[in-house]
Amino acid sequence: MSAFPAQPLYLVANGPLAGRVSVPGDxxxxxxxxxxxxxxxxxxxxxxxxxxxxxxxxxxxxxxxxxxxxxxxxxxxxxxxxxxxxxxxxxxxxxxxxxxxxxxxxxxxxxxxxxxxxxxxxxxxxxxxxxxxxxxxxxxxxxxxxxxxxxxxxxxxxxxxxxxxxxxxxxxxxxxxxxxxxxxxxxxxxxxxxxxxxxxxxxxxxxxxxxxxxxxxxxxxxxxxxxxxxxxxxxxxxIVPGDPSSAAFWMVAASIVPGSDIVIANVLMNPTRTGLLTALRMMGASIDEIDRRDVGGEDVADLHVRHASLSGIEIPADLAPSMIDEYPVLFVAAAFASGRTVARGAHELRVKESDRIAAMAAALGACGVACTEHEDGLAIEGTDGDPIPGGATIATHLDHRIAMSMAVVGLHARAPVVIDDAAPIATSYPGFVAQAVLLGAEAR
Structure with a gap:
C-alpha cells in the first residue's frame, strides 16, 4: 500500500444517520x-x-x-x-x-x-x-x-x-x-x-x-x-452471513450520532462473535435483533440500532475473545459515554495489523479525548454524548480498523478528524465510505 499515494479521508454527519445497510460477508x-x-x-x-x-x-x-x-x-x-x-x-x-x-x-x-x-x-x-x-x-x-x-x-x-x-x-x-x-x-x-x-x-x-x-x-x-x-x-x-466486525462501525456510529435510526441486515450472531453487542448494551445502547434465523448452521439477525445515551462501565475482560477485532471501535463508543470506561483484557491488540492499543490512545488523544493506556487496553473519559474536539490528522499505521474507527469518531466531532490514508480499508470493507454516504454521512 505504501507504494501508492495516500488517500486522506474524513466523514461528516450533518444530521442523523438513517436507513438500511448491508455489510460485507464475514x-x-x-x-x-x-x-x-x-x-x-x-x-x-x-x-x-x-x-x-x-x-x-x-x-x-x-x-x-x-x-x-x-x-x-x-x-x-x-x-x-x-x-x-x-x-x-x-x-x-x-x-x-x-x-x-x-x-x-x-x-x-x-x-x-x-x-x-x-x-x-x-x-x-x-x-x-x-x-x-x-x-x-x-x-x-x-x-x-x-x-x-x-x-x-x-x-x-x-x-x-x-x-x-x-x-x-x-x-x-x-x-x-x-x-x-x-x-x-x-x-x-x-x-x-x-x-x-x-x-x-x-x-x-x-x-x-x-x-x-x-x-x-x-x-x-x-x-x-x-x-x-x-x-x-x-x-x-x-452462504456467508454479514461480518459483525464490519457491522460494529455502524452500531457505534448510530449510537453516538444524535437522532440516528438504522437497520444493519443479515449480521452473523455466532455467540463467539457478539462480545461488542453485549458490551454496548451494557453501556446502554439501543440495539434490537430482528428476525433471528439460521443460515448454514450460523445464527443471523438484522440489527435495529438507535441513538442512545451511553454510560461508562468496566468492560468484563472475559468478553475479549468474542470482540478482539472490535476493541478499536469500542474505544470510540467509550469516548462519547458519560464517565469513565475501562476496557482491558486485550493483550492480543498489541500484535494486530498495528499496536491497536497505542494507535487508538494516540488517535483519541489527538482528538481531545482523555485516555490512559494500559498494557492490555485503555481507560477512557467520555464526553457524555457531546461532540469531541477533533481537529486532528490520524496516523492509521496501514490498519483498516484504526482507519474506520477514527472515521466514525469524525461523525460526531466539532472539527474534522482526517484519516491519513483510507486505502487500507479495502482489505476488509471496500464499500465502507459508500455505505457511510448511503446512511447520510458526507465524505470529504
Whole structure:
C-alpha cells in the first residue's frame, strides 16, 4: 500500500444517520470457505463472499496450490478442490498482503503437505510475529526459515506424514487453534487442541459441515477440539452471513450520532462473535435483533440500532475473545459515554495489523479525548454524548480498523478528524465510505 499515494479521508454527519445497510460477508468465514472448498473433492458454491483484499489473498494462494477458484457473473464463487493431501507446490511466493488470517491458516494447511511455500506480505504484516503459529507447527514436523524475530518473509517446508499433536493454547487465538487443526487434516491419527478460554469457532463448525470427523468436548482444562486426520472433505453450498466486525462501525456510529435510526441486515450472531453487542448494551445502547434465523448452521439477525445515551462501565475482560477485532471501535463508543470506561483484557491488540492499543490512545488523544493506556487496553473519559474536539490528522499505521474507527469518531466531532490514508480499508470493507454516504454521512 505504501507504494501508492495516500488517500486522506474524513466523514461528516450533518444530521442523523438513517436507513438500511448491508455489510460485507464475514471475513473469518470467507477465508475458511475458500480454504476448505479448495480441499474438497468436487464443486463448492460460495455466496456472499467478502471480496476484500485479505480474502482475495487467500483466493490467490489456493489457486497457486492447485485449486480452481472462479467468480461467476452472478457473484457466486465456484471452487473445484484438490482434495486433502493434494496441494501442489506453488511456483512463486504467496503474497499475503495485509492478511494475518490468510498467513497463519495457510501455514497450518501447508504444514502437513510435502511442499515448500514462501509467505510474503506488506510492511504492516511483515512486522507481525509468527512464532505463535510456527512453534506448534514445528512440533508436527514442519520447518521454517524466517526474517529476524520470526517474521515474514517466511519459507516453510511441510512434513508428510506429519506428527499428530495435542496442543494447549497459551493465548486465546482462533487463528492459532485453526492452524493446528488444519495441519491435522492431513496428519494420520488424531490432532487435539485444548483452549482454556473459548475463541470463535468458525473452523470447527465449517469443518464439520464439510464432513471432517471433528468433536468438541468440555473438560477441566477447557474445550478439547479433536480432529481425525486424512479426512475426505465433501463440497458444500455456503452462504456467508454479514461480518459483525464490519457491522460494529455502524452500531457505534448510530449510537453516538444524535437522532440516528438504522437497520444493519443479515449480521452473523455466532455467540463467539457478539462480545461488542453485549458490551454496548451494557453501556446502554439501543440495539434490537430482528428476525433471528439460521443460515448454514450460523445464527443471523438484522440489527435495529438507535441513538442512545451511553454510560461508562468496566468492560468484563472475559468478553475479549468474542470482540478482539472490535476493541478499536469500542474505544470510540467509550469516548462519547458519560464517565469513565475501562476496557482491558486485550493483550492480543498489541500484535494486530498495528499496536491497536497505542494507535487508538494516540488517535483519541489527538482528538481531545482523555485516555490512559494500559498494557492490555485503555481507560477512557467520555464526553457524555457531546461532540469531541477533533481537529486532528490520524496516523492509521496501514490498519483498516484504526482507519474506520477514527472515521466514525469524525461523525460526531466539532472539527474534522482526517484519516491519513483510507486505502487500507479495502482489505476488509471496500464499500465502507459508500455505505457511510448511503446512511447520510458526507465524505470529504
Amino acid at each position: 471475513k473469518s468465514i470467507s477465508h475458511r470457505a475458500i480454504m476448505f472448498a479448495s480441499l474438497a473433492v468436487g464443486e463448492s458454491r460460495i455466496e456472499g463472499l467478502l471480496e476484500g483484499e485479505d480474502v482475495l489473498a487467500t483466493v490467490a494462494a489456493m489457486r497457486a496450490m492447485g485449486a480452481d477458484v472462479a467468480r461467476g457473473g452472478d457473484g457466486v464463487w465456484r471452487v473445484h478442490g484438490v482434495g486433502v493431501g493434494g496441494l501442489l507446490q506453488p511456483q512463486t511466493a504467496l503474497d499475503m498482503g495485509n492478511s494475518g488470517t490468510s498467513t497463519r491458516l495457510l501455514m497450518g494447511l501447508v504444514a502437513s503437505h510435502a511442499i515448500t511455500a514462501t509467505f510474503v506480505g506488506d510492511a504492516s504484516l511483515s512486522k507481525r510475529p509468527m512464532a505463535r503459529v510456527t512453534d506448534p507447527l514445528a512440533r508436527v514436523g514442519a520447518s521454517f526459515t524466517t526474517a529476524p524475530g520470526g517474521r515474514l518473509p517466511l519459507t516453510m517446508h511441510g512434513a508428510c506424514p506429519a506428527i499428530p499433536l495435542e496442543y494447549v493454547l497459551p493465548v486465546a487465538s482462533a487463528q492459532v487453534k485453526s492452524a493446528v487443526l488444519l495441519a491435522g487434516l492431513n496428519t494420520p491419527g488424531i490432532t487435539r487442541v485444548i483452549e482454556p478460554i473459548p475463541t470463535r469457532d468458525h473452523s470447527e463448525r465449517m469443518l464439520r459441515g464439510f464432513g471432517a470427523d471433528l468433536t468438541v468436548e468440555e473438560s477441566a482444562r477447557g474445550r478439547v477440539i479433536s480432529i481425525r486426520g486424512e479426512a475426505e472433505l465433501k463440497p458444500q453450498h455456503i
